[in-house]
Amino acid sequence: MIFIFTQPHACRITRWHFLRRFDAKSSFAEIFSASRTAQNVSKGVAVTDLFVAKVGDIADRDRRVVADGDLEIGVFRLGDDYFAWENNCPHMGGPVCQGKVMNRVNEVIDDGKKSHGFEFVDADVHIICPWHGFEFNIRTGVHPGESSTRLTKYDVVVRDGDIYVRT
Numbered sequence: 001m002i003f004i005f006t007q008p009h010a011c012r013i014t015r016w017h018f019l020r021r022f023d024a025k026s027s028f029a030e031i032f033s034a035s036r037t038a039q040n041v042s043k044g045v046a047v048t049d050l051f052v053a054k055v056g057d058i059a060d061r062d063r064r065v066v067a068d069g070d071l072e073i074g075v076f077r078l079g080d081d082y083f084a085w086e087n088n089c090p091h092m093g094g095p096v097c098q099g100k101v102m103n104r105v106n107e108v109i110d111d112g113k114k115s116h117g118f119e120f121v122d123a124d125v126h127i128i129c130p131w132h133g134f135e136f137n138i139r140t141g142v143h144p145g146e147s148s149t150r151l152t153k154y155d156v157v158v159r160d161g162d163i164y165v166r167t
Contacts, residue, residue, distance in 0.1 A: 049157055049164035058082075058163070061125065065097050068167050072097070073154050075165055076138050078125055084165045085127075085141050086152035094131030096151065101127055104135075104144065 052075045053064050063076045065087055072087035074097025089096035104124040108116040126135040126144070136143055141151035155166040 048167055049159075050167050052156075052163040052165055055158060055161050055163060061101055063097060063101070063127075064163075065095075066165065071167065073165050073167070074098070074127075075156060075163060076101070076127070078138060081139075082156040082158065082163060083138055083141075084154035084156045085136070085138075086154065088152065089129040089131065089134055090149055090151065091129065091132055091134045094129045094134075096127060096129040096134070096136065099128040099130045101125060101138070104137075 050066060050068050050073070052058075052066050058064050058075065058077045060077055060079060063074050065072055065074045067073075072095070073084050074087050075082055075084045076097075085097060087095050087097040102125070103120040103122055104126055105118050106121055107118055110116060124144075125138045127138050128135050134143060134149075136151050141153055143149035157164045157166060
């Protein structure tokens with residue numbers, strides 16, 4: 001079990017201000033994200049809205065990658081919904097948000113276990129990391145084969161025709 005705490009000038013695992021408890025199923029990305037939050041809380045850093053684009057600037061099933069210092073965030077549009085993920089694949093740190101966007105592919109198998117080709121699932125759109133092909137659902141950030149492997153999420157705010165991501 002891992003605990004993330006804050007104190008006035010550092011992020012440590014101590015007896016100070018408790019932020020969140022993690023269990024063995026928590027992904028590294030979840031723990032790292034909470035650690036970053038703990039660091040920001042301990043430094044008194046306010047949450048900010050980072051401008052991404054105008055609403056009409058990102059086409060459906062496309063993305064925009066923005067940077068805030070060393071942090072890169074990919075903002076994806078699916079229909080009228082926006083999703084933001086850190087541009088860091090949990091597998092090997094690749095630029096996952098710059099990968100190919102495509103529907104999930106299912107193999108069609110009959111009762112006799114014979115393959116009848118493949119079909120695309122329109123409702124399940126994935127981003128594919130360009131380094132090693134790891135896939136993640138754009139809506140959830142979850143790897144389809146291992147639910148504990150996921151991307152680090154950021155909140156998206158649409159205000160007055162502008163898209164912002166909360167950092």
